[in-house]
Structure formats: C-alpha cells, structure tokens
Amino acid sequence: MKLRLNLSVNGEPAEALVDPDKTLLEVLREDLQLTGTKHGCELGECGACAVLLDDQPVLSCLVVSHECEGRSVVTVEGLTVDGRLHPLQECFADLGASQCGYCTPGILIAAKALLDRDPNPSRDLIREALSGNLCRCTGYQQILDAVQASIVRLGEGGEQKK
Amino acid sequence: MMRLPSYRYRAPKTVQDAAAWLAESPGDTMLLAGGTDLIPNMKRRQQVPSTVVGLRGITELSRTDDRDGLEIGAGVTLTSLVHDERVHARYLGLWQAVGQIATPLLRNMGTIGGNICLDTRCTYYDQSFEWRQAINFCMKKDGDTCWVATSSDKCLAVSSTDAAPALIALGATVRLVSATGTREVALTDLYANDGMHYLTRRSDEILTTVTLPKADGWRTTYWKLRRRGSFDFPVAAVAAAARFDGDRIVEARIVLGAVASRPLEVPAAAARLAGQPLTDDLIASVADDAYTLAKPMDNTDFELVWRKKTVRSLVTSALRELRGDDMRAARTKLARHPLLVIS
Amino acid sequence: MTRPRNVIGKPRRRVDGRAKVTGQTKFADDIILPRMLHCKLLRSTVPHAKIVRIDTSKAAAVDGVSLVLTGESFPIPYGILPVSHDEHALCPDVVRFVGDPVAAVVARDEATADRAVRLIEVEYETLRTFASPADSLAYPEPRIHDYGDFGNVHKAVALQFGDVDAAIAGADHVFDDTFFFEGNTHLPIEQHATVATKDPDGKLVVYSSTQTPHYLHRALSKALAIPAAHIRVVATPNGGGFGGKSDPFNHEVVVAHAAMRLDRPVKIALTREEVFYCHRGRHPVLMRFRAGVTNDGRVTGLDLQTLLDGGAYGSYGVASTFYTGALQTVTYDIPTYRFRGCRVFTNKPPCGPKRGHGTPQSRFGQEVQLDKIAEKLVIDPADLRLNIVQPPDSLTANFLRVGTIGLADCITKVVERSGWRDKYRKLPHGRGVGLACSSYLSGAGLPINWNDLPHSGVQLKLDRSGGVTVFCGATEIGQGSDDVLVGIVAEVLGIEPFDVRAVTGDTDLTPVDLGSYSSRVTLMMGNAAIQAAERARELIAEGVSAKLDIPKSRLVFADRRVFDSEDPGKGTSFREAVCMAEAKFGTLGTTGSYTPPKSPAKFKGGGVGPSPTYSYTACVVEVDVDPETGWVTVPRVWIAHDIGCALNPVLVRGQVEGGVYMGIGEALMEEQAFRRLPAKLSHALVHKFPSILEYKSPTFLDMPEVFTDLIEHPDPAGPFGAKEVGQGPLLPIMPAVANAVYDAVGVRIDSIPVTPEKILRALEAKAAGKAPRSGPASFPEIPWPETLHVTPPWAGGDGRADNDPKRPTHRKVDAGIEAKAAGMTKEARS
C-alpha cells in the first residue's frame, strides 16, 4: 500500500504517492526527483541530507514519510528565489566554499537556518551551527569565510527579492 | 542507500491513544520520538518493530511547565532545551549536557524522552545486519556471545545518553504512563546496569515527563569526553551537582556517563563531599572514588584503559568548576569549542 | 611579447560553482533514467573462504527481481595495474575479505533488491585468516592469491643508489628509527554510484563516480569482453575522490553487465559501509629509517625499509610499494640511498592510492627523524632543513629530475609567519610547535599501461557563434579541473571563462586524459589545453591578419577582442575574428596533447617517482597537550606551498586547506582499523567501524585556523609555470603534529595517528624512566630480493642498474668513485 503525501516543497504544493517505508530523503530524491539534497550515510552521521522542515534544519534521512504530511520543506533547490541566488550561494560560489559540492546543499541549509535566526553570528557561532555537517574537501576555512561574507552582503541589503 | 524495513505506523494524538496502541502488542511495538536513535537502529536491523507509534502528534508531550521546579515533556526537543533560558540559568549542567549532544541538526530532531531511553551502544552492535552476521552476531541481538567479554553472561553495552547523568545529578524524576496506570519514579531507578535490559520501563509504558526539582542552592556541571567537538557520543562523562552553604558542600551527587550500562552514581563520593569545603585533596579523593567505580569496556571509541584514567581528570574539572575555578580554557580544549550554543 | 593576464592568477568563481551551490550538479546517484532498475550486491561475511555453494533461488523468486548474478557470469579478471589483474566482479571461487562481493540482485527498486539479496544463501569453507603482515610473513600457505613474489608476499623490491653502508658507517652519527603509520581511508562524502544503460543503438554507456574513466573504460572492455569502441564511460562529477574512486570497481562491472543483459538502465548506489569495503586507501606501513648524518646535519646516506599491509587485492599496490621509497630524495640532498619495500596480502579491503599515494607514510618517518636529528645536534629544525634543501634543476641519487624548488622559501615563510623562532622550545610545558616539509609529483611521468601515447588530449571547437567548446577526458572530482581547463583556454584566446563550455570525462566525446590521480591534471591537461588554444589562436590570427591587414605578430587577444597592439582601436570582436578564420580555413578545430618527458631513471622500478616537476610545502603546526591525559588540540597551522603559479588562487587555497584538513584527520584520529575476534572462537576479521560516525573525520569544531601562503616558483614544465597542489600540502601535517607534540611535552609519538592514549603512555613511560616514546619496537626480518645497484648520477651513473642482467655490457664500477661516495660523509658536497 502506497502512502499519499501532501506537502509544501520550496513554497509549492507537492503531492506524492510513496512507499510508506521511505524517509523524507528518499521521497525528495526519488519521488519528487529533487536530487539537490544529498546523502552520505543515511544514519544521521554526515549532514549532507539537511533540509528545512517547517523552517527547522533537520536530517531528511531520519524523517519518516508518515510524519511529513502537510508540512513545509525547503531544499537547496528552494534557496534560489525568482531566479536570484541567495547571498550564501553567491558567496559560496565566489569564495571556494564548494569544492566537490557534495556537502554544499546541506551546509547551505544549515547556514541559512542560522542566518534566519541570527543575522550576525560570530565565527565561533557559525562553526558551532555548522558542526553537524561534514565536508571532506575544503577544510572549512573558505566555508566560514563565505558565510561571513554573506552576512556582509545581506547587511548591505543584498537580500533576495521575494 | 540504507533503507528502513517495513513497519506499520500509528499516529496517536493523545498519550492515552498511544498507550492503547502500545498495549496491543508491546513486544514488537516501539515509540518514535525524534527518531535519531530508532531510525538508524531500524536501518541497521538492530531494532525491527513491526509497529511504530509516532509521538510527534501528541502536543502535550512537547510542553515545558514551570511548576515547583521544571516539568519537561518527553517530546521537547534538545534544541528547545538549549534555547530555554530557564534551563541555562537554573540547570547549567543539564544545559551543558544537552548542548553537547550529537550535532545541532540532530538536536533539532532529538527529544529529551528519546535521549533518556536511548539504546545502549556498543561497537559490536551498532553495525549493519551484514556486519553483525560476519561476527555471528552477539548476545544483545540475534546471537549468544558477548564479544566484549566472551565469558560475560550479560551484555555490557554502554549507556550513552548525555542528558541522563545530568538529570540524575539534578534529582530528576520521570512519569511513566501505560494503559493501566501512571507511575512516577526517580530517574536513577529507571536504569539497570545491563546492556540489554537497561531500562526498568515496562514495554507498554510511555515516558511522558521529566521533572526537575527546584534548583535552589544547587550548582551543576557536565563534562563530556568525545573524540570530536561534534557528532560523537560520550566515551566518558561526569555530571556533578552540589548544594553549597558558603564554601562548604551540604549535599552532592556525582554521576558518571558512558562507563557502564547505566548512568553510574558514585555514592562514596557523595558521602565524602557532604559537609566539606572543596579542597584540592578532597577533589582528588573523589576523583579516585569515581575512577575506581568506572568500568569502561572495549566497545566505544578510544582505549578503555585510557578512558578509565580520564574519569579522574573529568571529575576533577567538574568539581573545580563547581568550586568556582575558571575552567573555561580547559573546557574549550576538551569540548573543542566554547559552548556557545545559546543564541 | 608578454602581456598582463586576464584570467590566470586572478581569484575567480570556479566555472562549475553556480551548479554546485544550486544543487544542479548531477552526481552519479542523481541520474534517474526511465525504466531504471536497481542493483544490490551480496558481500562476503567471512574473511577468507572457498565458496562451496550459492543458492539464489529464493532471491530470484522475489516479486520485482529481474536478475540474480554470481561469479559464473564474470569469468574474466581485471585490475588497475597490468601486473595485478586479480579481481573479478563477483568472486568466482574464493572470498578474500569481509565485504568481497559474491552475488548481485537487480530489481524494480532498491528496497526490493535489498530484500532479495538477503535471501541468497552462501556456504563457505573457511580458510586461515590473515589479519596482519606478521601473519602473512609467518604463513606462506594458504596463499591469498596464486601470484605474487612468494607466499603471501605480493611484492618485495630492493634498490640501492651508491654505497649507503659505507656512507652511513662513515657518518658522525647514525640514527635508526622505526615508525608506524596506520591505514586510513578517503571517506568522500559521496558514496560511489554507477548507472549503466544500453544506448538505443545497442552500445554500453556507463555513468560513474570514477576519477579514472579511461581506466574504467579499459577494465569494462576486458572484463565484459566488449570492444572499448563500443563502450562509453562518462565520469560524473565526483563528490570527492581523494584516490578512492581510481580503481575499476566490482559494482561498475556488475551493473554494466546487467544493463547489457536486460537492456534496461541499472543503477547501483553503495552504502557508506560498502564504501569502506571498496577502500583502496592508505596502506598501513611499518618503516625503518637508518640515516648517517654529519655533525652539521647533512645526510650522508639513508637506508629505508618499508612493510605495507596491502589487503586482499593488488590494486595499485606495486606502485604504492615503490612510492614509499620514491620521494625521500626530492626534498633534501641525500647522496646515497637504499630502499627496500615489501607489500603483503591480508584479508582486509584492498589498500591503494590515497592523497599522497604511498609517500605520506615515509614522509612522516623522514620528517620526524629529521626532528630527532636536529634535537640531537642542537640545530634548529628549520635551519637543519634549509641547509640540506635539494638544489633546483638537479638529478637526485635515484635519478629524479627536479625543476624549480621553492622549498627554502616555504620554510622561511612559515618560520616567519608562525613566529617559530620565538616559539620553538620556548613555549610553556604543554604547548609546542612542530615543523615539517614535503614534496609531491605534478603527475606521474609514466602511464599505468606503458605506451607512447599522450597522457592528456584536448580538443577545441570554435564556430561563428563565437562560442568555444573545449573537450577533454579529465575528470572533475572537486579539485577544479574544469575550471583550470576553461581558465587556460579563456586566457590564451583573450575571452572570458563564461564564453567557454567544457565537456569533460566522457570517453565518447572527449580525447583521452588518464584521469584525476597523481596530481597530474593541471599540468598535463593544462599543457594540452595551452597547445590546443594556441593552435586555435594561430588560425584566428591568420584569419584576422588577412582580413584586417594587421601583421600577425602584432595581434593581441584580450577583452573578447583581437586587435593591433600598436593601434588597439583597430581590431575586431572575438566572434568576428572566429568568423574570419572559419571563412578562411573552413570548420575550425584544434587539438593539443601532452606527454611527459622521458625519465633518466632506466632501472626496474624507476618508473615510479619521475614527474615533470614537483611541488614543495612547509608547515608549522601548533599543539596544545594536556600532560594529565594526553588530550591534544591543534589551534593553528601555518602552511606555505610552492605552487609554481596559482592559476586560480581561490581554488589553490582550497586545495591547500583541504589538504591540511585531511592531514589533521590522519594525524590525530583517522584509522581504518580492524577487529580480529579471538581465534579460538571465530575466524572473523571485520572492519572495526565502517561508519562515518566512528571513522573520525574532523568537524568544523576540530579544524584549526589555517594560515596559507602561496609561493610561486614557476616551473617551465607546468602550464603558466603551475605545479600540483592537490596532494602535497597534506603530507607535512602528520610529522609536524608529532614534532609539535614533542616540543610540547617531550615525548615522541612515532606512530600515526597521534592519539591521546599514545601520548599518555609515552608520558607514563617517561615518568617511569623508560624511553619517552610510543611507537613500534622493531622491524621484522624480511627475505629481501637481490638488491638492484644503481650508481647515482653524481658518481657517473647512467640510470641503469649495474647488476641488471639485461644490461648491454655489465658496467664496471669505478672503485675511486665508490670511495668518493664513502668519503663524502665528512665533506659537504657542492
């Protein structure tokens, strides 16, 4: 028996008929074909699968499909608004914060949640907020730089138009 | 991708409904809170309930009430606790413990109830089905032998909850509700030193609330040892709580984490501390008491002999912090960050 | 005429940056094709056994299962090196480690395949478990493979350059140290995935997260007996590789076979645990360094022995073995040198190339030994090294031709930036600094399959749209190869990177590039790209020159224009310029290719180590050690890297810091460790914790602040002078950490990782009056083969072994020269 799900994904209603044993990660990638959300363990150990669920960053690999009904999900695909990249995305691209890019969607989600909550976090606080996301490529320095640069860009009114 | 086994899902709206579902077939039904422990375990086939009762929809479980002390619903997330100014102000040790659980993303999902009931851990057990097949399984699941101590007749898996030692040090009690009734027990009595049967909770019971007594006069602290600044479960930890009268301790509790199958109280230490000022010598003796009691096994990260040795240093740091020493630098080195989680 | 560069050397957003930050980069597992099926492998649950029986009937009966495969379908072995084709896609008769694939299920979806694969029954007849090199040396039987040098020794080699024994005997001091470097793995965050399909005209197409589409192409052709011309391999962007996706893998062959058989796309996506079983990571290496040293800190001779735990298959192992001894001489002047290396088979996932391939282990030993030498001789370790840096443009004792060397500048830089002179041996107890250096190849001088073909090819297509498309087989694994390719073409043609489209890593569409390994891409692809772009520029210049009547030599390509250098207003747009050339020559296209220069090393084994040029790195690491517990933290790292020329400084810095990151992980916590259950009770030998939680990779909170400096000593061998950066900066971190720990608390940790347990044990030993050290006690006796004697260049050697039986005339060794070698121990050579 399939499970019928109605959710809001990146601001748009989405309906899917899914295998009930699936996690949100599987529903997003396989049923909604939103493959921007990645996976590196499916056990909560890497952070690659982070999405915003009702505005909270969570690990989609640990969310069962049954508990997604009626909720709102934002994935990396939803960070771009009206064709404009989020300042975080701009800064990540410009400053080398994304090398292979595989951890990037999850880190962008965690960083966005942080900046939504606290528009001016310290470098230590950024570190803490992103400490649930592993990156094997960058050594994190350029990611920290990019988040800090995006704070400046956001502060200069570089917000995305909604 | 790791996938879940098949299961039936129930979504009760009230504790009563949940208890009723649970009562139907308690042996193969499990409760799902944040899922950060249960879901990985199901994917690895360590726990394969045929029915899962999701607690998410029960709003009463995610309330925090200021009563005599603090009454925390089992479904309150770890992040909410970390952001709760009352916890930070009154129960610093709990705040420090919860703020160091797993990762920020996992804390957004994980609940306090789930943390208290967290399955015991072992590097022979927290493995996929196939891996466990390669060692012919172990006593805790599908096998006969305990590979940690092949002559042991009980499982020695490790209690790995960070919150529980802190809660026990604070004198917490928990409420358990089943279809047949409600009982309130001291949290310390919820645990048994047995890796398989580590909870005295009956399988038809739901943990609904954790109650913390008033914090008047108590100072608490939590020191956690793990390899990295994030992600890792504790491999040794200490929660210390003490009520002071001037510089003299009136009453104290020392609880060790991750060195046995349950949070381990150190009664000798409590007795030794009562009525005394916290001198360096006293701290050293208490650290010895804790060291003697700790029984880490070779089933976590790090070597067990070293883990045991660190217990001394953790207890020393904790007591010095309670005494008022400035331990910030030491804490930052150990935790690998200055514990800024609150914002 | 030189003119300012517009693209090269400027910090830029990488060309694939936008795709990555918007989640649009398509990794292998992101490919979804119509009618796609899914595959799961059944892996061995025993470490070493004969397969007696496999019953797949229950799996085949599961609703939704299309195909069940076993070893019978894969009779042809393959492997990365021609000398060790010892792998089968599914084991036909023997399994050699827990995780070795034995069967496969293809089904409607992954969950069904997963369910079905668990129903396959396999009966094994267990064989002796080889858990360590000691086991493998002690028991020649049963052999894990029926090939290899002897017993369970896969490869043993012995090379000597000059009279080392005399040089060491005649030295003022002899240092004799043993070290151990535990194995570790790549842990790319992307788990390997492959999608195979039959294209509409019946040919095989394979999309895979591989760093080496060319070698996968070869392996598939061999293993499936399909002509390479009928196979297309597309390397999808890799979500990290680090060497872990450089071998052809079982799962790639299996799904390729299944797709051809079923005529449907088949996907496989490995779990994290399976990635640990693919491994090919850092070999655990036991090492013994004997060095003769003069009173002023010069090395007279070095005698190195290494013992590698190879795991269950050959992989790159023969090369890895040689690499443990290849690069000692390119950093420092070492006039006489002996290297003996031995790789054994054990029942663990096969080791192979990880970032630094074979060299980090012995780099660790060498740099820690230098620290000990400096201590004993009371010379500052920075000065000791500065004194013996290999001179530029020299030929080392083992016939490696080095080009420019920025090592001295790197050392000077980190010494200055870190405040080394005020810190070394001056910080309070518990805090310390350590220094170490390294060097790495910018591409292996020899290909894996020896031939005279180019190592990298580039094609360029230009047309009247003004658009330029560049085609190259190079593989984007995060390192930025697409960006280098596009940047170079844009620079040469005077256009913007955005004007250039890159098509890469596709064996149907792109000319061969050997792959993203050995730090070869920037140099080799870059040179090929320059050649192709210069040829295109030449054609365009001719077209413009004829049409606008400007002498060709005066034409400048810049700002998307082609114009007269003497009258910049006179010229035309790049697009018009291309039209002029197209009108003159017809359809435009150029090619470029690169083949490295021939190495002067002609002896057997001399194929490992030569490179067109070498990068150099120096670093200083600061540590903080708690003397009570051994708890160690690394707050800061200063690193300087000789990159030759930074093509895109943003990416170069990223590679340096990424290297530091991985080095910190290896230095402090990463271990590919195994558990052998009690032999009385069990045969089991399992990976201790094949999970991303228990395999410790540093988090944001564990990473030190890194202060990076780029030193640019352009080497004519590199494109615009560039050298490698992907691997070198990792290498000095591990020894620098160990050296810093010594500075902090006075104990030597001669074994990687440097864990708090080891530090505390060493501190306790020190307190008890024992050797203040944690590390291996001894190096075992190994039956080395006959040593190949090669006379070093400075003694008139010609690059061949004196006792090479195939040598045209046996060379008579000049006794005088040998005596000089021995005599050199006291004098400094010029």
Ligand SMILES: Cc1cc2nc3c(=O)[nH]c(=O)nc-3n(C[C@H](O)[C@H](O)[C@H](O)COP(=O)(O)OP(=O)(O)OC[C@H]3O[C@@H](n4cnc5c(N)ncnc54)[C@H](O)[C@@H]3O)c2cc1C
């Ligand atoms: C990578 C990783 C790292 C982690 N690190 C840490 C760490 O450092 N420290 C730590 O303490 N934990 C850690 N955890 C474990 C886990 O995230 C936390 O313990 C979390 O608090 C568990 O809560 P949950 O709500 O997600 O539990 P769930 O997974 O929902 O449940 C856990 C268990 O409790 C039972 N349960 C849940 N709620 C109730 C209830 N109300 N009544 C009765 N039984 C109940 C469930 O049936 C299940 O057996 C980690 C987990 C992961 C994946």
Ligand code: SF4
């Ligand atoms: S302690 Fe023993 S029985 Fe318990 S999980 Fe570990 S190996 Fe199994």
Ligand code: FES
């Ligand atoms: S996939 Fe790794 S945390 Fe979800």
Ligand code: FES
């Ligand atoms: S950029 Fe590759 S894992 Fe982060």
